[in-house]
Amino acid sequence: MSKVKVGINGYGTIGKRVAAAVSKQDDMEIVGVTKTRPTFEAQAAIDRGYAIYVPEGSIPDFKDAGLPVKGTINDLYKAADIIVDCTPGDVGEKYKAEYEAAGIKAIFQGGEDHSLTGISFNSTANYSESWGAQFSRVVSCNTTGLLRTLNPIDRVIKITNAYATLVRRAADPGDSRNGPINGLEPTVKLPTHHGPDVKSVMPWLNINTMAIKASTTLMHLHTVVIELQRESTTEEILGIMRASPRVKLVNSRKGLKGTAELMELGKDMGRDRSDMYEVIVWEDGVKVIGKMLYYYQAVHQESDVVPENVDCIRSMCKLEEDASASVSKTNKTLGIEK
Ligand code: NAD
Secondary structure, three states: OOOEEEEEEOOOHHHHHHHHHHHOOOOEEEEEEEOOOOOHHHHHHHHOOOOEEEOHHHHHHHHHOOOOOOEEHHHHHHHOOEEEEOOOOOOHHHHHHHHHHHOOEEEEOOOOOHHHOOOEEOHHHHHHHHOOOOEEEEOOHHHHHHHHHHHHHHHHOOEEEEEEEEEEEOOOOOOOOOOOOOOEEEOOOOOOOHHHHHHOOOOOOOEEEEEEEEOOOOOEEEEEEEEEOOOOOHHHHHHHHHHOOOEEEEOHHHOOOOHHHHHHHHHHOOOHHHOOOOEEEEHHHOEEEOOEEEEEEEEOOOOOOHHHHHHHHHHHOOOOOOHHHHHHHHHHHHOOOO
């Protein structure tokens, strides 16, 4: 069977990681990535062997910079079966019209609204909803992290109410423009958009969220409080989490006190870009009292959505009908245990 041809529009934080992950699969391949300017990232993409496609007007800039260009963005649409759109949020509508005109499939990211596609994706919660779809949207890093733990818990023990506070990283490590670089900034418009975003995949869930931007770049940290429909135990919840795909349990007694040590662990594991694809839950920070469940989890914002994009391609391009088979295949190639 020939491989599905994947184009990446927007080779930034998410785009470069999705390109690397797709390149590791045996049922899909990267046919090219787009760059708007001849930056070091364009050079890095070429060094990794990707063909570069650029807007028509940028061709002279790339020529001046001595960077070889394969064609225009329209040429990429002709070469690809599916585009993974990793452009910054809110340009999706313009691009959706272009993908539609070109008759190709596209995956958008969490910076776009659910209404753009009408389908939002999470590998274990709703893989089949994107089956054969022309457009889908992989939910944001925070939403992906929340779904990774909420969905398995809700499957075994129904959730009556979920409340999460998201302590968000202010900027990505490679971003010198955003902040704050000092202090904590609450999102005062409540509840925040994260709860409704979870509901784009689990519409039946009662969830409300609050968020605080913190002057860190490493990871997001969530505090989650859940009212369960029946009494449970800490051991039962840990058992569910141990069995859940892309959930990694760690223990603070092993020196993993916070996000700094977690990202150091990612480096020690030898992962590509030291990425931590799993949502991380502190097992010694999980507590059940009667029907109330409390836990902390950390989300590596730059990478947790990467395996979900690979699975989303499989669902949309009808490469694998079974969600867990796709998850296992992707996990194996990225070094994710389960
Ligand atoms: P980024 O800024 O790191 O990368 C965006 C890339 O798109 C850059 O290479 C930029 O040059 C390029 N670009 C800008 N305007 C463009 C245009 N009009 N056409 C084509 N390319 C253009 O952004 P990112 O962090 O990778 O985010 C991409 C998407 O992924 C957003 O929807 C974002 O919300 C979502 N997302 C980001 C994170 C994160 O923490 N970084 C996590 C999950 C999801």
